[in-house]
Amino acid sequence: MRQDVTARRQDGYLALRSYAVIGDGRTVALVGDDGAVDWLAWPDLDSRSVFAALLDSEHGGRCSLCPADGFSTQRRYLPGTNVLETTFTTGTGVVRVLDALTLRGRGLGPSREFQRRVEAVSGEVRMIWEVRPRFGDGRRRTRISWRSGVPVATCGADALAVRLSHAGDPVVDAGAIRGSFEAVPGSPAVIALCASHQEPLVFPTVREMEARFAATIAGWEKWSSTLVYQGPWREAVERSALILKLLIYAPSGAVAAAATTSLPERIGGERNWDYRFCWIRDAAFTMAALLRLGRSPEATAYFWWLIHATQLTHPRVRPLYRLDGGTRTVETTLAMPGYRDSRPVRVGNAAAEQLQLDSYGELLATVWLFVRAGGHLDPELGRRVGEIADLIGRLWQQPDAGIWEVRSAPAHFTQSKMMCWVALDRAARLADEGLVPNRHQESWREQARACHDFIEEHCFSVGQDSYARSAGSEELDASVLLGLLSGYGETHSDRWRNTVKAVRRVLGRGPHLLRYTGDDGLSGTEGAFISCAFWMVEALARTGQVEEATVLMDELVGLANDVGVFAEEIDPETGAFLGNLPQGLSHLALISAATAIADERRR
């Protein structure tokens, strides 16, 4: 898709739909369709940012690279990779830029490296670039100086060197390193940002950088060649898998919900959250997707991380954990204007303190999936699973904050109750198989029956002919579809078929789906939740409406941006992306919906 991007920034900000993502399994960068890197947290995905123009276009830091004169762009990922190709077309020629956070390979390389390779395709094009680093979310002083002829930005224990090849002579001032050069065919240029944290910088040679870039492409191709999915929407599923891989934090195996913080759910609104944590609510989806795609190494690593992370709070489960498994997620706000004046900009997440009962269901559903896929559950883990089930037997009758982490008063959310039933059911089934001590098995079954009766008596709205958002409520909530997808109740029952209809009728906006109706303790509105729409696809497929599901899926897949990335939400009126991106849950839901349709077609 060719796009004229001249003067597309509004008050310094690109539309969120304009961003592609690259990463290396440790961190993620957002690259705009004008060639600017507006977001990069270094050294890790959940570290403080070095480029955050996304949240503060003036002072946030940015790495820009584009033709000096007017241009249009066309983008794609190199097939099977997370290497981004941006082709700039100008009046004088065509240039392509390849962007990658390189994989380390063998030999001595920088601990983190971001390479931008410029190749003229035809004609001659004057290119300009600027690296304006702002360490510590722009709050710490960045110094720029020269080391052995290399411009280096430093700040405390962090340093960033700019290595150049055929990219012009760098000019350094107090805040930036910049340059320009003429891109001509046969003379590729490289601008590489080599970073270190708490160690000396490594200055790689041009040949080493070339070799590492080639190895990065080969590494991604090798990884994507192991994906086993052969069903419909293969391209979208593969891209989603590659994006999901970017959100897997390689040092621990945890999966981040998204790569950014505080991108607003409504422009100018207060619904801005830090998503650079691992949510237990995504666990079962993640496990199912990884297993379905044939990526059992990541599935096993994730399971191990999940088991270790939850040990500290055992038997209680927090809704979210840090990527290193820690529990400290104190929420603070940064003195930044936010994306297009959307304040506050938050780091940390206070939702970690909430009671979210659905997390327990997701955790035990994940254990169940892991075991069904041949995973080993040792006696100690079995004991822990049993203790979690005991806790759920005591907790399920309590109100909670629900999957959407509302900041209004706790309520008896239907989806939470359904996931409690799932937790108790899976524990009892694991006990059946001798993997969990069966001393309390009967009690779990009893509590599961009581939970089921509560849902059927209090959480079904006769007026709406649908499971309601919470007990005694007439409001609807798309998250109840997760009950269906997780195996609560009879899939083809009238209640589920009618719920699917009602949710689509009340919450649907074209192909989109709002999350819920009713109060959530926050002011303002929000867009349609992308993952909910994919859950609707899956719900339609699971309730036997495969043709309808296919039509909706076709529409939804087409709503991704030009390189297949989804954010958290979408504005149903304008199609603009809202919320953090890339959003793991959106891509997980896409994979799940595609595989569900493939399964149903095979039946």
Added chain:
Amino acid sequence: MSFWVALAGGFAGTLVLTIILRTATELNLTRIDLPFLLGTALVENRSLAKALGYIAHFVLGLGFAAVYYLMFLALGRHDWWLGAFFGLAHGIFSGTVLINVALPLVHPRMGTPLSDATDTALLEPPGFLARNYGTQTAVVLLLAHVLYGTFIAGFLNLAR
């Protein structure tokens, strides 16, 4: 000062250290599990890893006791407080270097800050003072090592 008494003290000290760490885990103060960390360097099966890890843990406990013995010998004294001090230094060294830096480098299943998308780490790295395993890990680790050193010195004093 008997070498064998120092080893016996090392065995008892390792026993106490293990009990403290395990108790702290049960109390949800920390997620650290040294035998598990050591065992998974050898095998992936969790049960077998723990069994092998306990053996490795005690072998290391005896090895460090031998080092303590040599240091007591060099100083010509083995007061309980000197044992406690050695234990404190040992604990700090473990938390800052041995577990934090050295173990992830040699552990085939543990992530490091350099792990990237080509790796699939099964174990998260401990971090500085093993804080990734819980913020109170450092306190537990230091206490356990202080008692370990005290036990070795105490055994040598008892046998005097």
